Amino acid sequence: MFRFLVASVGREAADDCFQETFLAALKAWPKLRAGSNERAWVMTIAHRKAMDHHRARARRPVPVEEVPEVAVHDAPLADDETWARVRALPPKMKAAVLLRYAGDLTHAEVAVALSCSEEAARRSAHEGLKRLRAQMSPT
Structure with missing residues (x-):
């Protein structure tokens, strides 16, 4: 299992995933059905811990040397009349x-x-948009 984790997440993260796998296995051990394939069960837990590691890594920010100056352009706000019409819908x-x-x-x-x-x-x-378009169309 450790080789699987090293191949899945790398040597540095494999230790943590290995520990998390066995903590989860110990916690779930009482619920394991008799006659189950324990090796496959633990490997499934290891696979899920590896996937959790990849998901968590994808959420972490990536450090960069310089943060580019990017202008933020907010979309223009709709006028109060539009929001009043939306609030008037059923x-x-x-x-x-x-x-x-x-x-x-x-x-x-x-x-x-x-x-x-x-x-x-x-x-x-759809009906709400249809009603708003009918009210706002220049007729």
Whole structure:
């Protein structure tokens, strides 16, 4: 298993992953079914600890010599009239539009937040946008 961890995460991180693997195995040992393949079980834990290591490493910042000066350009804020129209939408449409576009959630995430189906969330957002476009179109 240690060779697997060295190959997966490198020599320096293998020690930590090895320890984490056995701590997790000791904690889960009472739940192991009789007749299970212990070697495969521990290797599965080691594989998951290696994946955890890679995920954690991907979240760490990378040091650089110089931080480039980058201008930050925020998107222009919508006018108060637009937000007033959004607030005037029926509750379900308003929630769907705000979660989908202001909150940048997927339709599936909006559905979970609103306790409805994904199709219903998609439809509420669509109908809300349709209503807003109709109110804002120059006719």
